[in-house]
Amino acid sequence: MSTVTVLGLGTMGTTIARLFLERGRQVTVWNRSADKAAPLAALGAQVAASAADAIRASDLAVMIVYDYAAAQAVLAAPGVSAALQGKTLVQLTTGSPAEARAALAWATARGAAYLDGAIQAAPSQMGQPDTPVLLSGDPQTYARVADTLRDLAGNITYLGSQIDAAASMDLATLSYVYGATAGFIHGALIAESQGLDVAQLGNIVSGISPSFGAFFQHESKVIQSGDFTVSESPLRISVEATRRILDSSKAAGINTEMPAFVDNWLQRADAAGLGNQELAALIKVIRPRA
Numbered sequence: 001m002s003t004v005t006v007l008g009l010g011t012m013g014t015t016i017a018r019l020f021l022e023r024g025r026q027v028t029v030w031n032r033s034a035d036k037a038a039p040l041a042a043l044g045a046q047v048a049a050s051a052a053d054a055i056r057a058s059d060l061a062v063m064i065v066y067d068y069a070a071a072q073a074v075l076a077a078p079g080v081s082a083a084l085q086g087k088t089l090v091q092l093t094t095g096s097p098a099e100a101r102a103a104l105a106w107a108t109a110r111g112a113a114y115l116d117g118a119i120q121a122a123p124s125q126m127g128q129p130d131t132p133v134l135l136s137g138d139p140q141t142y143a144r145v146a147d148t149l150r151d152l153a154g155n156i157t158y159l160g161s162q163i164d165a166a167a168s169m170d171l172a173t174l175s176y177v178y179g180a181t182a183g184f185i186h187g188a189l190i191a192e193s194q195g196l197d198v199a200q201l202g203n204i205v206s207g208i209s210p211s212f213g214a215f216f217q218h219e220s221k222v223i224q225s226g227d228f229t230v231s232e233s234p235l236r237i238s239v240e241a242t243r244r245i246l247d248s249s250k251a252a253g254i255n256t257e258m259p260a261f262v263d264n265w266l267q268r269a270d271a272a273g274l275g276n277q278e279l280a281a282l283i284k285v286i287r288p289r290a
Contacts, residue, residue, distance in 0.1 A: 004027050006030075012092075015124075021044055022151075062090045071095075084112040088115070089107055097171075103163075113144075130155050132155045215232065215233075228277040235269055235270070242266050265282060
């Protein structure tokens with residue numbers, strides 16, 4: 001699509017609009033604080049007086065605002081519902097699976113095609129071959145706008161027609177990120193308690209990250225297959241390792257909440273007889289019971 005509207009000109013929205021302009025798109029922008037549009041106007045963007053005017057100007061509207069409450073406020077503005085008739089709305093505002101489902105129902109009722117997405121990069125990382133963006137929704141809609149959206153990210157993962165798939169997978173990914181963050185912060189405590197250089201810990205973690213990424217990729221396939229026969233790492237090894245982290249943390253007099261949490265899961269797995277299965281069998285401990 002040659003015409004694109006960007007709704008929301010925070011740091012990410014401004015970056016998105018600039019990337020579209022650099023790729024030769026005809027770009028219309030709108031923001032509640034109109035002064036944020038001035039730098040983009042200097043680059044050739046058209047500045048709309050209202051959200052409805054901005055949507056009418058293009059075949060495709062990309063929204064990226066603070067949260068879904070802000071998005072709903074924009075979409076509730078005068079004239080927006082009518083302007084969306086026959087248009088495509090791609091929502092890149094971070095939201096929950098329930099919000100994605102509600103947004104699809106709202107857009108469909110107004111005659112608009114809708115895709116839900118999640119950006120997994122910082123503004124400075126946008127527009128690169130490896131920039132990750134998740135998208136989900138109607139496959140025909142995705143096929144129609146995919147080339148345009150690749151202006152923003154070379155590593156788009158389309159997750160299929162289930163509209164809340166992008167939001168759900170974004171949460172799943174963030175669960176990994178924040179779990180790793182908690183482990184890293186606790187690791188920094190261990191290093192500090194022994195008088196070691198925390199910056200060196202960062203260097204070591206950076207070096208091992210690719211191999212652990214490959215390991216988690218393997219474990220995901222184990223979970224999906226349902227075959228937990230040992231193929232990389234027996235769970236029993238991690239039972240011993242996490243208890244060692246917990247005991248050493250106690251001896252060092254540092255906070256033990258994170259290792260105690262992980263130790264609890266692994267002790268329960270061991271007690272359930274999962275020690276001689278692949279580490280991914282840990283999921284059996286926390287899955288809801290039938």
